[in-house]
Amino acid sequence: MLTLRQLEYFTALAQEQHFGRAAQHCHVSQPTLSHQIQLLEERLGTTLIERDRSGLRLTPTGESVLEKARNMLQLRDDIEQAATQEQTDPMATTLTLGVIPTIAPYWLPELLPMVQQAYPQLKLKLYENQTADLLDKLQHGQLDAAILALPIEHDQKLRTTALYEEPFAVTMAPNHPLASSKVIALEDIDPQELLLLEEGHCLRDHALEACKIAQGTALNANVRASSLETLKHLVKAGMGITLLPQKAIDEHDTSLTTRPLTGEACRIIGLIWRTTDPRQHVFRNLEKALKS
Amino acid sequence: MLTLRQLEYFTALAQEQHFGRAAQHCHVSQPTLSHQIQLLEERLGTTLIERDRSGLRLTPTGESVLEKARNMLQLRDDIEQAATQEQTDPMATTLTLGVIPTIAPYWLPELLPMVQQAYPQLKLKLYENQTADLLDKLQHGQLDAAILALPIEHDQKLRTTALYEEPFAVTMAPNHPLASSKVIALEDIDPQELLLLEEGHCLRDHALEACKIAQGTALNANVRASSLETLKHLVKAGMGITLLPQKAIDEHDTSLTTRPLTGEACRIIGLIWRTTDPRQHVFRNLEKALKS
């Protein structure tokens, strides 16, 4: 078996040109080094060193082995270096972060600069999709963490923390009858009039929950929006009303009227990651940065 | 201590994504592999692998270690490859060959093509200087072999073989008195008239020896030629006579007359190399090629 130790002794010998000094350099006894060199030569089936009272000499094979051996030892050092460096700067890593589509366009523009400022060494790769897909990819290691709406059914392999609460607001066309009320009561909302995102978006379920609409209630079956922007356009067109998260509302847009819902309905946005990921402190730091 | 074995197991594990299969792949038991992976992680002070019932995952550090580990293992294979290849084709080496100046210009043009034809894989680097320097460089490993005139005082670290005998001939201007003789007798040569190479050239000593001129005899002290070509010019100018080796004589050159010396005086050209050099068979092959 060719070992790194043998190569270490060999390179030391090539450098010192003397078995005794090479042994000293490696902090071993001269016979120990001699023996390992013999084993190395035996293993390779060739002579690497021309022994001679008046100095040593590498054979051509020895020279070529020496070059490769030095490269190997350098790589070994690099490996150890890479590992210890990760300890000294744990945030110098890359996280692949999943975000649900009802958060990504509205929160990320303000969150990312803050994170980058707090941890300039941290690299984030973003991926946008619905909760179910994010969780799947998270569990399979294709994602390192995700920002999504809580609660999540708790797989014990995943850990979550709440980042903030995001209130819902009822959104309608300015000429809608409800626009005259200051606050919308739950019972004012007609399930048939309520516009929702297509199946799969957690916001759809949270909106139903906020309006306390029971499962099985007849809903507006004609419209299935694939994004919040689509939803807004539908509302503007007078096709119904909807619930939007606070951040998705543009207050300068006069073509939409927004009213709070009674009971301060909201959704909780959280961060989720694998408990098996060794970078737990990285996620805790990320959490802190995202909360501020 | 970081070992190649650990890196081997680690790369196998990264490939198989399964401790048991990786162990099989390495022909060791699962606990053995597990333990070595633990030692590796312990040594590096980081987690390389995220363990998980549903498959394994490399951490970012693990990925970077994996890349370097693969390079290292590749280099190890290269080292073993280089060594075994040298065994399958021992002539695929480079020899630095020293040649004395009184041989180089005359013999090399015909010798080298023959050697190259016999051993196309063999590379020769040539170096031309006088015997003493060649022997010094040979002993210090700056040369691998040398072609020079024998005998050489036998250092037991060097081995010689005779390649061929090269006759001497007396050379003079066509109008020289001796030019009328068919053969030159030793006693015809006047030491005062004999032109010689400068000190250091073995041919100088061999010429004196061939002419049986005792040490201490008064010589022509005005002329010290630094090369055979210079010597020829001096002879042509009528400044004296000299002894040239056969090969240095151009038979078409009518401006010089050549006559054999009685007693078939000659010098022996030989090959010399270190006995400690592991490529002994290479020298034996070279010897064969040079003799033919």
Added chain:
DNA sequence: TAAAAATACTCCATAGGTATTTTAT
């Protein structure tokens, strides 16, 4: 004779094995 490498041998650290336990699906 002195200096350097090789050899002889002894010892112990550790890689590797088997048997078993732990853990999560």
Added chain:
DNA sequence: ATAAAATACCTATGGAGTATTTTTA
């Protein structure tokens, strides 16, 4: 209940030591 990895413990290989011999300058 099952499958997979970790743990416990034992064995034996081989790396490292000291003492000694060999070799050559």
